[in-house]
Amino acid sequence: MSINLFRVSLFFFLTLVMALPSLAGQPMEQIRETTDKIISIVGDQALKSPEKAKERKRLIRQAVDERFDWEEMSRRSLARHWKRRTEDEKKEFIYFFGKLLERTYLEQVENYSGEKVLYLNETVDGKGFGDVRIKIITKQETEIPVRYKVKKNGDGWYVYDISVEGRSLINNYRKQFQRMSYKKLIKQLKAKVAQE
Amino acid sequence: MRKIFVAFVCSALWTIQPAVSSFAQPPESLSELKATSIDGQTKRFGQFYLVPDVDVASDGFGGYFYSYKDKRGNKTTTNSIDSLPKGLLMAGKPVQVAFNDAATEVPVRVAESRTSQHEVSEPSAHDESGEFEGEIYDPIEPVNRAFFYFNDKLYFWVLKPIAKGYGKVFPEPLRVSVRNFFHNIFMPVRAVNCLLQGKIKGFGTEITRFVVNSTMGVCGFGDAAKTAFDIDKRDEDFGQTLGFYGLGPGIYINWPLLGPSNIRDTVGIVGDGFLNPVNYVEPFKYSLAIKGYDQVNRTSLSLGQYEALKKAAFDPYISLREAYYENRCYKIRK
Structure with missing residues (x-):
């Protein structure tokens, strides 16, 4: 009886121990999933033809959308401007800013040609924030360390900042926005997005 | 060439000298910390310095948790900077506290900066690794x-x-x-x-x-x-x-x-x-x-x-x- 109890408790203990790493492994796994998805779209020969360009873009966009938290990015970039915005203004900004970031990301990804991605490590705190560190090795053999900052929402981890060699995307935008009036920056943002 | 080098070193030392001396000595009292605002729109942030013994972590809402060991060695965590023992505020990890006043050269008091922190820096960077952003000094x-x-x-x-x-x-x-x-x-x-x-x-x-x-x-x-x-x-x-x-x-x-x-x-x-x-x-x-x-x-x-x-x-x-x-x-x- 007592052996049985021991077995049962061992079983529970083991499942618990085995479950823990998979829980902790979430953000990196999810980033990897998204990255793999994008790489497979980019490398898909069937989508390479010019008439498929739109479809290809749409698919990449969809994959990126699933993993990026545009609202959090907007909030952190706007900083002091954010609080003074109405709900509609916030929504508008999130939409356009998301489009701009998406495009910037897309242009980088489109030039992808066999770069290697190494998944280094991840850290997660108890408050729903995490860090995923990867390294991109370009075909020129240059190593680029990239750090994703992620926030938990439900079961998913969503990227709210990307740092490339220490250069944070969101910090960079925040510093630029700091000295601009909101009116000017939203106007410029819309013009930028329309440029495409 | 050598002359230029010496001139560079001298000018560099001269520029960084105030920064070094302010690091060496902790501020006497909190009211000594100043924040300046360049014009009505642009504000320079005042900075508090905490000793390395204080761990700073974001609370995820733009504020911070400060944890430190008290005299008995117990780990204490607080989310307000002014409940920290005074000795912990000196050279060390800088904590950015937003300052929101159009006037120039106004002494920042801790109580004030706490309220303004809530008003302004709500979406400030979440970071446990101590990567706090500094202000770039760009007078030219x-x-x-x-x-x-x-x-x-x-x-x-x-x-x-x-x-x-x-x-x-x-x-x-x-x-x-x-x-x-x-x-x-x-x-x-x-x-x-x-x-x-x-x-x-x-x-x-x-x-x-x-x-x-x-x-x-x-x-x-x-x-x-x-x-x-x-x-x-x-x-x-x-x-x-x-x-x-x-x-x-x-x-x-x-x-x-x-x-x-x-x-x-x-x-x-x-x-x-x-x-x-x-x-x-x-x-x-x-x-x-x-x-x-x-x-x-x-x-x-x-x-x-x-x-x-x-x-x-x-x-x-x-x-x-x-x-x-x-x-x-x-x-x-x-």
């Missing part, structure tokens, strides 16, 4: 912007067309080899700076890489040390060495031709110049030509990067300045 911004404009035109009108033409003639693998060759002969810069920072392993790595790449890598054109032995390259320079020992960047300078820099890194460039073998090539015009060629070659491998920065930026000058600053901080930490 108009001059810097003029040089930025100059460099921008220089890139699009001169450097880019040359690099593009060069890149069309020579295939990429060859250009990568040339880049490796230059990287290899700059070894003394990295090795000596590893040594200066006490990074003995890094010093060994650089020497090993130099020997392997100069022989197996055929005069440094190949990176055999990486491909065959997986020895990673190090990236150290004198600016990083100075930063490693706590020297602040001083004022930001956007040099014509050289681009973004600051007092500390300029001293670094001059210092590293003595270790750069190309500088010992006689006559001077050859040395200059070699450097120009290296620049063209490197540009041919990074075409499109500057364009991407410009396309994504609202104010390319600020964007480049921040990117430079954060990248330097990152390299110094490493």
